[in-house]
Amino acid sequence: MSASQPKISVFGAGSIGCYVGGRLAAAGADVSFVGRERLATEIAKHGLLLTDYRGADLRISSGDVDYRTDPAGTADAGLILVTVKSGATAEAGKTLAGLARPDAVIVSFQNGVGNAEILREAVPGRNVLAGMVPFNVIRRGPGHFHQGTEGALDVQKDEALAPFLQAFGQAGLPLHQHADLAPVQWAKLLLNLNNAVNALSGQPLKAELSQRDYRRCLALAQQEALDVLGDAVIRPAKLTPLPPSWLPFVLRLPDALFRIIAGRMLAMDPLARSSMLDDLDAGRATEVDWLNGEIVRLAGSGSPAARVNARLVELVHAAEQGGRRNWPGDALLERLQSPR
């Protein structure tokens, strides 16, 4: 990478931040990471190992990884990638407001549809862009982050990204720019409705989605969301081979038919899991309020139009508080179908 390439900083470097930032650094970009002490210690000992489902195997020795707990590490960056969970966005924004260069571009690589706006409000005067990460990343071991599913990074189109496009391309993570990212974000949110089902199942994504009862739970949540989005005249983009409106029908198919028609949905690392299952296992608050909760908000709080998603929010919050986990598919389906 040329010496004049502006620096890239990752704010909130966990699974996504270490993977995306690590791939950029492995391809020669000047990257700094801001995150927590436990990862700083881990990476200082083991460095970074970045692998993917296509066989990529990239190592960066600890001496070559600039991972700090001090957010001042973002002060000289031309591009800041925000990769904290949604509940930490406002706080991240407050920190960045006092640090980010006036000409810094800030990209939210987070799930949900509202994080870029939260950052825009918290970091006035900076160019904040929405982004979307379609693929799954799991931490496989100390300093080891693995991309288990396919997809390219999406981002809101902006000329200010021009100096960085080459770095993402060379890292094997080309940026796909969209004039309007909102339809892409809503389409991703429809897929992320599965995070709650997956977290409540306690199983890896492949095992969960291979079982019809869990898919029927997801179909209920997606159909409800599609209806709510339709009422709000929001049209999600087509991110999967099948259009979003077909997904609930396909999800309900018996296992054998589902494997034939939508086998690609199961083409993933058998250990891949949703970020929400990671959160529950780690005892952290989840993003359910920014995913299923977004459908509840759009329908109008308490509206029967979002009953299933409201129930999923409730069940995930109960699980966060030590309530029931590892729901079998049939029990979860019954709970979501029950009127009360």
Ligand SMILES: NC(=O)C1=CN([C@@H]2O[C@H](COP(=O)(O)OP(=O)(O)OC[C@H]3O[C@@H](n4cnc5c(N)ncnc54)[C@H](OP(=O)(O)O)[C@@H]3O)[C@@H](O)[C@H]2O)C=CC1
């Ligand atoms: N993991 C995945 O496969 C995917 C995740 N996403 C989305 O990407 C985003 C990031 O997810 P993911 O990487 O899994 O999350 P992680 O929890 O792995 O990483 C976020 C990290 O940021 C840290 N953090 C939070 N606030 C601060 C702060 N103020 N200063 C420094 N560090 C901070 C967190 O620490 P702590 O926990 O201690 O607060 C955590 O280590 C989410 O919106 C998620 O939904 C999208 C696609 C796939």
Ligand SMILES: CC(C)(CO)C(=O)C(=O)O
């Ligand atoms: C990639 C996907 C849909 C599932 O891992 C995700 O976004 C998440 O885990 O939050």
